Amino acid sequence: HDEEFPPRILDHVMKNAIKGDVTNVIDVIDKYCWSVEIAMNVGDVKGAILDKSFLEASPKNVLEIGCYCGYSALRMSRLLKEDAKIFTIEASSQYADVAQEIISFAGMEKKVQILRGLSDEVLPTIAEKCGVRTFDFVFIDHAKELYKRDLIMLENLGLIRQGTTIMADNVIFPGCPDYLEYVRNSPKFECTNYPSKLEYCENREDAMEKSIYLP
Ligand SMILES: O=c1[nH]cnc2c(O)c(F)c(-c3ccc(F)cc3)cc12
Numbered sequence: 658h659d660e661e662f663p664p665r666i667l668d669h670v671m672k673n674a675i676k677g678d679v680t681n682v683i684d685v686i687d688k689y690c691w692s693v694e695i696a697m698n699v700g701d702v703k704g705a706i707l708d709k710s711f712l713e714a715s716p717k718n719v720l721e722i723g724c725y726c727g728y729s730a731l732r733m734s735r736l737l738k739e740d741a742k743i744f745t746i747e748a749s750s751q752y753a754d755v756a757q758e759i760i761s762f763a764g765m766e767k768k769v770q771i772l773r774g775l776s777d778e779v780l781p782t783i784a785e786k787c788g789v790r791t792f793d794f795v796f797i798d799h800a801k802e803l804y805k806r807d808l809i810m811l812e813n814l815g816l817i818r819q820g821t822t823i824m825a826d827n828v829i830f831p832g833c834p835d836y837l838e839y840v841r842n843s844p845k846f847e848c849t850n851y852p853s854k855l856e857y858c859e860n861r862e863d864a865m866e867k868s869i870y871l872p
């Protein structure tokens with residue numbers, strides 16, 4: 658995926674979406690990605706799986722690792738209950754800049770806070786910085802080789818609690834075998850796999866994995 662994509666998607670959203678209409682911004686991004694160029698958003702098909710788990714969890718404190726252009730943060734923000742909030746970690750300042758613009762354009766800047774930096778640098782101080790003790794819902798969607806490390810960090814830092822829902826994207830493609838092996842063999846996680854397709858593709862398999870933390 659090329660670095661020039663995010664500014665193009667931002668430009669397209671600003672020109673074609675309705676300011677303040679989060680559902681329309683999501684639709685405009687999906688139409689663009691289906692018709693013009695693929696982006697590594699979770700997309701509409703896997704996004705619907707994320708939505709369903711999100712609604713079931715009905716979380717107050719949400720953590721996302723991997724914001725990219727803000728697409729999944731917008732999907733979750735539109736389902737947030739009153740006084741709930743999303744904290745999303747993004748290591749690329751270019752992606753974070755674009756995501757901030759798109760999230761603000763959609764009118765969700767008060768519900769979504771982007772934390773800039775590497776996940777292993779942000780997580781140790783996130784509780785005091787964000788005034789959160791534990792997260793109720795976590796969406797992992799960043800570099801696949803960091804999924805397992807970061808889940809272990811969340812556990813060790815006490816940032817997840819009995820019943821926290823963890824959703825992971827791309828567990829088939831690109832794939833995160835060490836993460837899957839870890840959560841599925843751990844007695845502390847109750848796992849469910851949701852087979853789907855790679856975003857904006859008809860014929861590439863992918864899946865989401867839901868893991869409920871039960872220490
Ligand atoms: O780096 C990523 N972070 C988060 N999510 C991703 C994703 O959903 C992808 F499909 C892909 C991806 C899509 C197509 C490819 F050929 C390679 C990676 C990458 C990421």
Ligand SMILES: [Mg+2]
Pocket residue numbers: 697698699798799826827
């Ligand atoms: Mg992904």
